[in-house]
Amino acid sequence: MSLVLYDTLTRQERSFVPREEGKASLYICGPTVQGDAHIGHGRAAVVFDLLRRHLEWSGLEVTHVSNVTDIDDKIILRARRERVDPAVIATRYTRAWNRTMDALGVLPPHVQPYATGHLLEMQALITTLIEQGKAYAVDGDVFFRVRSFERYGRLSGRQVDDMQQGEDVVDADRKEDPLDFALWKAAKPGEPAWPSPWGDGRPGWHIECSAMAAKHLGHGFDIHAGGLDLVFPHHENEIAQHEAAHGGVFARTWVHNGMVRMGEEKMSKSIGNVVSLEDAIATYGVGPLRLWYLSAQHRTPLTFDTDRLHDATTVHARFTTFLRSARRAADGVEPAGDIATRHRDAFRAALDDDLNAPVAVASLHELVGVGNELLPAAERGDADARAQVAALADALEELGDRVLGLDLGGSLADAAGLEAQLGALVEQLLEQRQQARADRDFAAADAIRDQLAAAGVVVEDRPDGPRWYAGTPAGA
RNA sequence: GGCGGGGUGGCCAAGUGGUAAGGCAGAGGACUGCAAAUCCUUUAUCACGGGUUCGAUUCCCGUCCCCGCCUCCA
Known part of the structure; x- marks a missing residue:
């Protein structure tokens, strides 16, 4: 190395x-x-x-x-x-x-x-x-x-x-x-x-x-x-x-x-401005919290504030959203050879450079950007696109989870458990909603969507029909 | 006082002697019944003043400001 x-x-x-x-x-x-x-x-x-x-x-x-x-x-x-x-x-x-x-x-x-x-x-x-x-x-x-x-x-x-x-x-x-x-x-x-x-x-x-x-x-x-x-x-x-x-x-x-700061001060027991780690994990989740930790080079000070944690949450959602879509579009597909090589190399080079985590994360953003471009073709069933999407998803999990510990796959697995429990119920409601939409009764359709959202189910209307998952919308 | 780290777009944050990654937010557009997600477009001359150089944000000097350590502390 x-x-x-x-x-x-x-x-x-x-x-x-x-x-x-x-x-x-x-x-x-x-x-x-x-x-x-x-x-x-x-x-x-x-x-x-x-x-x-x-x-x-x-x-x-x-x-x-x-x-x-x-x-x-x-x-x-x-x-x-x-x-x-x-x-x-x-x-x-x-x-x-x-x-x-x-x-x-x-x-x-x-x-x-x-x-x-x-x-x-x-x-x-x-x-x-x-x-x-x-x-x-x-x-x-x-x-x-x-x-x-x-x-x-x-x-x-x-x-x-x-x-x-x-x-x-x-x-x-x-x-x-x-x-x-x-x-x-x-x-x-x-x-x-x-x-x-x-x-x-x-x-x-x-x-x-x-x-x-x-x-x-x-x-x-x-x-x-x-x-x-x-x-x-x-x-x-x-x-x-x-x-x-x-x-x-x-x-x-x-x-x-480097130290964590609260506003312009160092966080320390003697000052009394301490945020418990357990609380932070409970509030933001492991993945977003780790993304925040990795948002600055490890020797520089890092400021704790809710806006930045919110940013990290948004980024985490972007990654998991791509992973979820990619897994659906290319489930079980043999991944294409080398589409992710560029990103993997950039990622490795970043970490090799004194653990430059912000740059490593940037390479993940670029990977996800490429993946999102390929997603529509993959969802249409294009074999090449599906193989490429599968490769990018694999790389994202390898780099994001195995190396950065972002809990991307874990987040999806947690959601999948809920989805299995809710599936029958949600499907039925979605059928009703589709009927309402077909009848152009959008008030009724939106009411069902809001109801599901309140219960932690996000509905997205795709060209090929509605899609849903357990969670909160990105950026919420 | 001693030692050390910094000042980059609205915010966060990389980086390089040859006019500056990435993200968040904002604006506009595509898609949508509306959304969501996604994609496209769009915003910086790098604290200030000198100097070195063909050329500096990047090197040197000075100034201002911020922060850490010098006591227990991740």
Whole structure:
């Protein structure tokens, strides 16, 4: 494949050359399970799901690891508020996360490691760092000695000496240097704690990803991905921990997605302008929601507003409408050879170019445009047109569903279930309507059409008679 | 203050040193009893000022504006 990705570390687009021929190793920073997922999480999930699907579609065998941070200050805080064990919170929101990701059409990771399941790996890494003089223990805490790692700041483009050294540094009294960060935190009363060489305590946030990524993907794996807001300090620290301890390269390529904004602001829990992912899926549907996520290049900010979601809904309807018509007109027809090649090539080239999803979607629009032109001939029974329409429909499902996860075929399948149930009833009403039309009693005919529309059945009058389907009209 | 990303038609959004994809919306037309769906036609000199160049929206400098990170965060 000839995929090019923008790499945050080198700040340039680089050809993707896997560590191991034919395979790709992918670590995607997962959630801290302390609350429901929001549409910002959804963007990261969809962007990197696209990356994975594109890699697989290109023939690579992908190993996708995505962690769950199941021990952390906020989990403890929430547990305290609800008067339950932190593990209850972590389990609840891990399950909710996985359920929502499933609803979003995100392929599940091959390995979903839990922080609390990797304490020994983390402690081993910390021990190595201490032995090398790159970390130090103070009263049960262990800190990373930032200035001992000369490449610190490379990922986020900072000079260590330029870093703001705020007055309110946590644990300032025990740190050698305000820049140092915690690898291990000594237990406080009432908090979950695990035994360690430095006393009971729990891991710092960053250490888990260093330990788990290396364990499940090895040293120098291919792609580490996450939100742009994780670049500093999280990913910077992950690199420092791993590379200080082991030398070499932690991850070969760093891919980051841009933030979701609400109006002119970033969406974030601290501002309180958060839209739940589950609600968004329920309101707009997976396909339109994913189209919205894919409407901008993955590194640029993306603004949430209902007009844009509405646009995405319209686009989704255009695609499903063509697919529905194409399947009817060319059901079971042997697809023609290469009519879709041009679109497939354009689509692939777009994604190869740093996952240029907007251009990939544009190639789908062009495919659908060609298909719609051929549709009348196909519906008349023209054999060539039917074969071409069949090929375009196949390509649309392959690219739109398999690679972009737009749930085109799924939407039609859902509708088909309803149609099977409603069929007899609708057919009878349509007969009455045809009679009314023949009698030029258009008021009666329109009344039936309105009635059906209210029940979720769309009627279209075609040259060869009425046609109907379960759903709402496009653009409604 | 440090670092980074942006300002493209009414809206969204690609892109290139040789006068700018695609979508949404709008307008007109075809089709229709009316619709729906679909098709056709139609709307931009790319924030501003300099510079480099035969030629810049695309390269350089400056200005203005927006946004993100620098603290938990996808």
